[in-house]
Amino acid sequence: MLFMARTTGSHAGITGPRVRQAALRLFAQKGYAAVSMRAIAAEVGVQAGALYNYTxxxxxxxxxxxxxxxxxxxxxxxxxxxxxxxxxxxxxxxxxxxxxxxxxxxxxxxxxxxxxxxxxxxxxxxxxxxxxxxxxxxxxxxxxxxxxxxxxxxxxxxxxxxxxxxxxxxxxxxxxxxxxxxxxxxxxxxxxxxxxxx
Amino acid sequence: MLFMARTTGSHAGITGPRVRQAALRLFAQKGYAAVSMRAIAAEVGVQAGALYNYTxxxxxxxxxxxxxxxxxxxxxxxxxxxxxxxxxxxxxxxxxxxxxxxxxxxxxxxxxxxxxxxxxxxxxxxxxxxxxxxxxxxxxxxxxxxxxxxxxxxxxxxxxxxxxxxxxxxxxxxxxxxxxxxxxxxxxxxxxxxxxxx
DNA sequence: GTCTATAGGCAGATAGAC
DNA sequence: GTCTATCTGCCTATAGAC
Structure with a gap:
């Protein structure tokens, strides 16, 4: 197959970088201790549990x-x-x-x-x-x-x-x-x- | 009366400075967001509720x-x-x-x-x-x-x-x-x- | 890979006894 | 002025369905 079927959600491989970018922005803005995993997840557009696939x-x-x-x-x-x-x-x-x-x-x-x-x-x-x-x-x-x-x-x-x-x-x-x-x-x-x- | 009776506990007037000193030390060491009121109270030697007499x-x-x-x-x-x-x-x-x-x-x-x-x-x-x-x-x-x-x-x-x-x-x-x-x-x-x- | 649900715990702040 | 008890809410991390 030259064209692979997309997986559901089709974002495989890009969520990881988006998590790091959201964490970077929020940590810099509010400080590490003041930022919750829920806040990072919300910025990425996923639920908090999903972050643990990446860290x-x-x-x-x-x-x-x-x-x-x-x-x-x-x-x-x-x-x-x-x-x-x-x-x-x-x-x-x-x-x-x-x-x-x-x-x-x-x-x-x-x-x-x-x-x-x-x-x-x-x-x-x-x-x-x-x-x-x-x-x-x-x-x-x-x-x-x-x-x-x-x-x-x-x-x-x-x-x-x-x-x-x-x-x-x-x-x-x-x-x-x-x-x-x-x-x-x-x-x-x-x-x-x-x-x-x- | 030249000599005033001491109040019970006799620490009136010194707990306030001790609260500020404990907060200073802990904020500097761990960061503001990572320090709880309970931790400050423990450093001073009182319960958390008592801090709110001073701040x-x-x-x-x-x-x-x-x-x-x-x-x-x-x-x-x-x-x-x-x-x-x-x-x-x-x-x-x-x-x-x-x-x-x-x-x-x-x-x-x-x-x-x-x-x-x-x-x-x-x-x-x-x-x-x-x-x-x-x-x-x-x-x-x-x-x-x-x-x-x-x-x-x-x-x-x-x-x-x-x-x-x-x-x-x-x-x-x-x-x-x-x-x-x-x-x-x-x-x-x-x-x-x-x-x-x- | 993402979801929902939850475990287990700690947060800031307040009420009322003493 | 300090205590105990508590309200209300958020925290990190995990389990298990899909």
Whole structure:
């Protein structure tokens, strides 16, 4: 048969993604603990029991959203080690701002709902985040070693830069006073000065 | 009578503060939505019904914690307008780091639990926070006007500095690798460079 | 794969005794 | 001011029909 008979309901294979998307939106809007499985089911258009075909429990839903988000972050955060540190730092700043501005809900959840993970899942998420921080710290250390940057403590500088850049998400709105290009340019100025380049 | 008879139980006047302290600790640790009135009561050592002698409802407990925190912040954030902008900026950086490091639970709640406020209460809290941001923005604008700072957009610089400084709370632990004095010194270096001073 | 029904438990808030 | 008892309702997760 070239054309397979549709199963009843014909939504096989798409409900799963819709469940994750509904959970993402609601968790970001109201907070994990304040969102019931019934609310997620209602957003998808099914009954609560049906959700358990796609997740073993509510926490796994949260964990998977965080894990996938951070794995995508790591997959895309590639700053060629052959380039000079100043170029790599500029690439990092631009990448971080754009990636996070594109995913406000994921970013919000990944920072705000860590308390709702089991210790094992928490450790996994923290390990992924740590790997991302290490990408920036490597750039800073390379630059400091070559004398391009003047940095007293690369660990603090790493955390300070990430906090500053991630803060963009709390106020940036597409279509507002500033374009994302302008935001990137201004934060790049601040970061370049902060590391003592040029 | 110079000496008043004690009322039965003799705790009149101290249960209220203990309720707020228990709520603060539990909200910060587990999140507002995940903490029940029964859990707060257990921490204080009373039954759940007794809490309603001290708060009309659960949300008021949260709101009052945030409001008092931000009012204390504003009351202490006084940077003499007569001094030069660079000195006032240094005072701001030191004050912000120390004040926030002293109150990790209050800071956490005031940033993470905004979603659980009614629209009216949310607006009040945001107004207080905005007043605090304005104190920094005024310093930056004065410095820019006098040519002491080189700042393209004072609003962005304000938010970037506050995000960077508040980020200290996510990793700083008293007794760790760095003293708070060292942290203050390093962040002051970064901020001074970021605004283009000297 | 989705439904209905339900088990078993906890939630916020209130009433009335002491 | 605190207690016990309770109202009313929602919670996560599972069982079994279709």
């Amino acid at each position: 073993p429990d509510k926490e796994s839903l949260l964990f998977d959203l965080m894990r996938v988000h951070l794995e995508e972050l790591l997959a895309q955060a590639d700053f060629g080690a052959e380039a000079d540190p100043l170029t790599r730092l500029r690439q990092f700043v631009e990448f971080h701002i754009r990636f996070h501005a594109d995913r406000p809900d994921e970013v919000f959840i990944a920072y705000m709902e860590l308390r709702n993970l089991s210790p094992e899942n928490f450790a996994q998420i923290e390990a992924l985040r740590r790997r991302y921080e290490d990408r920036l710290e490597t750039i800073l250390r390379d630059g400091a070693k070559q004398g391009v940057f003047a940095i007293e403590d690369t660990k603090i500088m790493t955390l300070a830069i990430i906090a500053m850049l991630t803060g963009v998400n709390t106020w940036f709105r597409s279509g507002g006073r500033l374009s994302l290009d302008q935001v990137v340019a201004q934060y790049w100025d601040m970061v370049r000065r902060a590391v003592g380049a040029e | 009309p409802d659960k949300e008021s407990l949260l709101f009052d914690l945030m409001r008092v925190h931000l009012e204390e912040l504003l009351a202490q954030a006084d940077f003499g307008a007569e001094a030069d902008p660079l000195t006032r900026l240094r005072q701001f950086v030191e004050f912000h780091i120390r004040f926030h490091a002293d109150r990790p639970d209050e800071v956490f709640i005031a940033y993470m639990e905004l979603r659980n406020l009614s629209p009216e209460n949310f607006a009040q809290i945001e107004a207080l926070r905005r007043r605090y941001e304005d104190r920094l923005e005024t310093i930056l604008r004065d410095g820019a006007k006098q040519g002491v700072f080189a700042i393209e957009d004072t609003k962005i610089m304000t938010l970037a500095i506050i995000a960077m400084l508040t980020g200290v709370n996510t990793w700083f632990r008293s007794g760790g690798r760095l003293s708070l004095d060292q942290v203050v010194a390093q962040y002051w270096d970064m901020v001074r460079r970021a605004v283009g001073a000297e």
